[in-house]
Amino acid sequence: xxxxxxxxxxxxxxxxxxxxxxxxxxxxxxxxxxxxxxxxxxxxxxxxxxxxxxxxxxxxxxxxxxxxxxxxxxxxxxxxxxxxxxxxxxxxxxxxxxxxxxxxxxxxxxxxxxxxxxxxxxxxxxxxxxxxxxxxxxxxxxxxxxxxxxxxxxxxxxxxxxxxxxxxxxxxxxxxxxxxxxxxxxxxxxxxxxxxxxxxxxxxxxxxxxxxxxxxxxxxxxxxxxxxxxxxxxxxxxxxxxxxxxxxxxxxxxxxxxxxxxxxxxxxxxxxxxxxxxxxxxxxxxxxxxxxxxxxxxxxxxxxxxxxxxxxxxxxxxxxxxxxxxxxxxxxxxxxxxxxxxxxxxxxxxxxxxxxxxxxxxxxxxxxxxxxxxxxxxxxxxxxxxxxxxxxxxxxxxxxxxxxxxxxxxxxxxx
Amino acid sequence: xxxxxxxxxxxxxxxxxxxxxxxxxxxxxxxxxxxxxxxxxxxxxxxxxxxxxxxxxxxxxxxxxxxxxxxxxxxxxxxxxxxxxxxxxxxxxxxxxxxxxxxxxxxxxxxxxxxxxxxxxxxxxxxxxxxxxxxxxxxxxxxxxxxxxxxxxxxxxxxxxxxxxxxxxxxxxxxxxxxxxxxxxxxxxxxxxxxxxxxxxxxxxxxxxxxxxxxxxxxxxxxxxxxxxxxxxxxxxxxxxxxxxxxxxxxxxxxxxxxxxxxxxxxxxxxxxxxxxxxxxxxxxxxxxxxxxxxxxxxxxxxxxxxxxxxxxxxxxxxxxxxxxxxxxxxxxxxxxxxxxxxxxxxxxxxxxxxxxxxxxxxxxxxxxxxxxxxxxxxxxxxxxxxxxxxxxxxxxxxxxxxxxxxxxxxxxxx
Numbered sequence: 001x002x003x004x005x006x007x008x009x010x011x012x013x014x015x016x017x018x019x020x021x022x023x024x025x026x027x028x029x030x031x032x033x034x035x036x037x038x039x040x041x042x043x044x045x046x047x048x049x050x051x052x053x054x055x056x057x058x059x060x061x062x063x064x065x066x067x068x069x070x071x072x073x074x075x076x077x078x079x080x081x082x083x084x085x086x087x088x089x090x091x092x093x094x095x096x097x098x099x100x101x102x103x104x105x106x107x108x109x110x111x112x113x114x115x116x117x118x119x120x121x122x123x124x125x126x127x128x129x130x131x132x133x134x135x136x137x138x139x140x141x142x143x144x145x146x147x148x149x150x151x152x153x154x155x156x157x158x159x160x161x162x163x164x165x166x167x168x169x170x171x172x173x174x175x176x177x178x179x180x181x182x183x184x185x186x187x188x189x190x191x192x193x194x195x196x197x198x199x200x201x202x203x204x205x206x207x208x209x210x211x212x213x214x215x216x217x218x219x220x221x222x223x224x225x226x227x228x229x230x231x232x233x234x235x236x237x238x239x240x241x242x243x244x245x246x247x248x249x250x251x252x253x254x255x256x257x258x259x260x261x262x263x264x265x266x267x268x269x270x271x272x273x274x275x276x277x278x279x280x281x282x283x284x285x286x287x288x289x290x291x292x293x294x295x296x297x298x299x300x301x302x303x304x305x306x307x308x309x310x311x312x313x314x315x316x317x318x319x320x321x322x323x324x325x326x327x328x329x330x331x332x333x334x335x336x337x338x339x340x341x342x343x344x345x346x347x348x349x350x351x352x353x354x355x356x357x358x359x360x361x362x363x364x365x366x367x368x369x370x371x372x373x374x375x376x377x378x379x380x381x382x383x384x385x386x387x388x389x390x391x392x393x394x395x396x397x398x399x400x401x402x403x404x405x406x407x408x409x410x411x412x413x414x415x
Numbered sequence: 416x417x418x419x420x421x422x423x424x425x426x427x428x429x430x431x432x433x434x435x436x437x438x439x440x441x442x443x444x445x446x447x448x449x450x451x452x453x454x455x456x457x458x459x460x461x462x463x464x465x466x467x468x469x470x471x472x473x474x475x476x477x478x479x480x481x482x483x484x485x486x487x488x489x490x491x492x493x494x495x496x497x498x499x500x501x502x503x504x505x506x507x508x509x510x511x512x513x514x515x516x517x518x519x520x521x522x523x524x525x526x527x528x529x530x531x532x533x534x535x536x537x538x539x540x541x542x543x544x545x546x547x548x549x550x551x552x553x554x555x556x557x558x559x560x561x562x563x564x565x566x567x568x569x570x571x572x573x574x575x576x577x578x579x580x581x582x583x584x585x586x587x588x589x590x591x592x593x594x595x596x597x598x599x600x601x602x603x604x605x606x607x608x609x610x611x612x613x614x615x616x617x618x619x620x621x622x623x624x625x626x627x628x629x630x631x632x633x634x635x636x637x638x639x640x641x642x643x644x645x646x647x648x649x650x651x652x653x654x655x656x657x658x659x660x661x662x663x664x665x666x667x668x669x670x671x672x673x674x675x676x677x678x679x680x681x682x683x684x685x686x687x688x689x690x691x692x693x694x695x696x697x698x699x700x701x702x703x704x705x706x707x708x709x710x711x712x713x714x715x716x717x718x719x720x721x722x723x724x725x726x727x728x729x730x731x732x733x734x735x736x737x738x739x740x741x742x743x744x745x746x747x748x749x750x751x752x753x754x755x756x757x758x759x760x761x762x763x764x765x766x767x768x769x770x771x772x773x774x775x776x777x778x779x780x781x782x783x784x785x786x787x788x789x790x791x792x793x794x795x796x797x798x799x800x801x802x803x804x805x806x807x808x809x810x811x812x813x814x815x816x817x818x819x820x821x822x823x824x825x826x827x828x829x830x
Contacts, residue, residue, distance in 0.1 A: 205681025266620025
């Protein structure tokens with residue numbers, strides 16, 4: 001026999017680029033008792049969750065559900081189900097996660113074309129249209145918010161371009177959804193995916209997805225029903241999707257009225273995803289986005305008032321994360337370790353060209369609050385001073401507090 | 416604003432083929448606070464979880480970890496990472512989940528060969544060897560416990576056959592692990608995967624996996640590092656794995672000392688998986704299997720004493736599930752609905768040729784207990800009588816109680 005104590009995580013205030021601290025009610029939901037996968041309560045909870053996420057996505061898409069996996073699982077499910085081998089796919093890249101979309105499309109044997117802008121910028125819509133005309137892709141895959149650079153790619157004019165040129169339009173909204181505007185129907189999205197661990201305020205492990213009718217038609221044309229549960233009348237396409245787990249047709253049949261068994265739904269993650277959306281919609285989607293806007297503006301004002309330089313095109317940054325250039329004289333990792341060890345506060349560094357060059361500070365979901373912003377700035381000021389930086393005394397905290405004072409939001413915490 | 420109440424699942428005793436009711440300590444673990452993915456506590460929890468699952472699998476394999484998805488995600492990760500397009504794969508089929516392995520291998524563009532035995536039987540090892548010699552596969556993929564038929568395929572002689580003929584040996588232990596013996600190293604497994612929602616007593620959504628050195632070599636030969644985080648010296652194979660999410664090489668680099676970011680680990684599911692293994696190892700693996708054996712024997716004795724016929728080769732059934740032939744005079748779905756609605760007890764039906772023909776009654780994980788077995792039998796007797804069946808009064812309960820009385824186990828509940 002082995003004595004293994006129960007898990008007892010340390011108290012942490014997660015102010016990085018995600019995952020962030022979950023809403024308490026989401027953690028409570030996860031400890032709810034399990035039910036069977038065809039229990040009327042379970043299928044009702046699945047239906048409710050679909051309806052809640054239609055509101056989160058601002059869509060009327062019937063095909064709105066969860067993929068059982070992390071946000072990357074949602075991306076792969078969308079891409080592998082929509083891309084036929086040899087299809088041309090266009091990926092505008094403005095950070096790490098654009099590279100990821102390209103990589104996943106390459107694994108799906110697409111002919112991938114990328115256009116790139118320097119990290120810290122977004123892609124001008126004119127460049128996207130030019131590339132669509134030149135490449136003639138089947139699918140355009142675009143990140144909305146790329147946490148590696150903090151940029152928020154405008155999507156509102158892209159759908160019309162895709163519609164005009166007969167291109168499927170997919171967006172990865174993992175980092176942005178619920179903290180920034182995302183209008184799936186109004187912007188003409190055919191597919192969009194996300195994760196819970198950013199502004200939705202839940203744990204990683206469930207990926208909300210929504211699909212237009214046009215996307216569903218593409219997927220349905222590639223249907224393959226597995227032998228073990230195939231019935232008369234079930235037809236299989238030769239051009240089948242090269243994944244069973246990510247075959248969105250089968251996943252639709254599981255979530256739909258047919259309830260055809262595919263995977264066994266991850267019940268606790270479903271409870272979490274449902275509660276993430278419920279928290280958001282209890283607050284009101286617009287209110288939540290405004291809360292993220294104010295918290296993000298306060299954090300931005302705070303770090304600037306500490307004399308720190310902000311990376312990238314601030315006019316296009318997401319509400320929920322800011323990239324701060326690490327001062328030359330300050331050892332970035334040691335300062336982050338001090339924040340974690342002495343204050344229990346986590347902030348992040350970044351990837352690739354920005355690794356070790358910037359800190360990324362998030363204000364997401366449950367942690368998009370006045371107290372978390374001010375606490376983080378006070379701790380950051382102390383740590384910067386410890387490492388010899390010259391910083392204005394109290395300036396970061398007060399500059400951020402001023403933003404909260406000027407906002408119409410109550411100064412208290414999130415619901 | 417929308418008023419959505421917190422999730423409030425009904426009380427359910429899940430006595431079907433899984434998912435089953437989770438251990439209370441597993442549900443508690445899931446509501447633990449989140450930490451960042453590179454927090455020292457998190458990487459330590461990942462390391463601990465790997466070590467715990469080495470004990471669960473009875474292996475020394477360094478490459479022992481979790482896949483973030485349901486048990487089916489674990490299967491696909493193993494198969495898509497080990498199978499190159501065009502590889503010959505042999506799948507002995509004795510139920511629905513053998514068909515699933517064949518299906519997933521076909522999606523990975525393998526040349527799939529199956530051998531089949533009637534549902535309710537296991538595959539004789541001589542037939543497996545004959546087929547290995549004839550087909551000359553690269554990989555043999557075999558289900559250990561197939562819940563669709565309740566059969567427990569003997570694996571102990573299969574590894575030697577695979578080793579002799581240079582074949583990789585994969586087993587799906589989703590339904591059997593922790594309730595039946597599974598010896599990854601002693602039996603010569605190259606890869607094995609499972610899920611939490613059966614005898615491990617957790618929710619669906621995390622898939623333990625273990626890989627031999629030989630399997631890791633195959634996977635490493637197919638490495639492809641994604642562009643966004645590629646560094647000098649990282650080489651990419653042209654024969655890359657056709658999935659990013661399920662690329663076990665990348666997942667190994669995330670779980671290994673390199674800690675190269677892939678997905679964002681599903682923290683709450685990790686907590687759950689860790690606690691599932693911890694509960695098991697606190698009890699002792701052998702003790703837990705013996706508890707499953709006794710509970711299964713009691714349930715078997717109970718349903719037989721109720722005059723019900725048991726489906727399949729009872730000598731080869733898994734400890735943790737029994738298939739009961741639904742009496743001709745009893746409407747199977749109505750009786751199951753009565754059990755659920757009036758007693759809060761869930762039992763299952765089956766798939767394909769057994770759909771509507773058998774009930775499947777499980778005794779798994781937390782629910783492999785005396786009280787759950789006796790309660791289920793008492794309720795089943797009442798429901799059978801309600802539907803006009805002639806059943807011996809109290810016979811099922813007492814026959815099962817006799818099995819518990821004769822066992823060396825304490826008559827109380829699981830820890």
